[in-house]
Amino acid sequence: xxxxxxxxxxxxxxxxxxxxxxxxxxxxxxxxxxxxxxxxxxxxxxxxxxxxxxxxxxxxxxxxxxxxxxxxxxxxxxxxxxxx
Numbered sequence: 001x002x003x004x005x006x007x008x009x010x011x012x013x014x015x016x017x018x019x020x021x022x023x024x025x026x027x028x029x030x031x032x033x034x035x036x037x038x039x040x041x042x043x044x045x046x047x048x049x050x051x052x053x054x055x056x057x058x059x060x061x062x063x064x065x066x067x068x069x070x071x072x073x074x075x076x077x078x079x080x081x082x083x084x
Contacts, residue, residue, distance in 0.1 A: 044068060045075060052079035 048066055051059040052075055063072050
């Protein structure tokens with residue numbers, strides 16, 4: 001009875017899961033920062049979402065001045081969570 005484990009679909013699923021989970025753990029151990037400067041992005045989005053929450057139309061009409069490269073729709077959705 002000769003079984004080729006690499007052609008078995010269930011085995012492939014587990015192997016991929018173990019590989020991806022292992023890479024996540026290794027990244028955590030070595031303090032990998034895959035996104036780079038995400039804390040500054042969060043801070044900028046937080047400030048603008050607070051502005052949307054406080055004064056929606058004024059912030060929307062002056063959105064191009066803010067210098068944010070993301071869609072205002074994302075920040076509008078985040079501003080709803082500011083009110084919670």
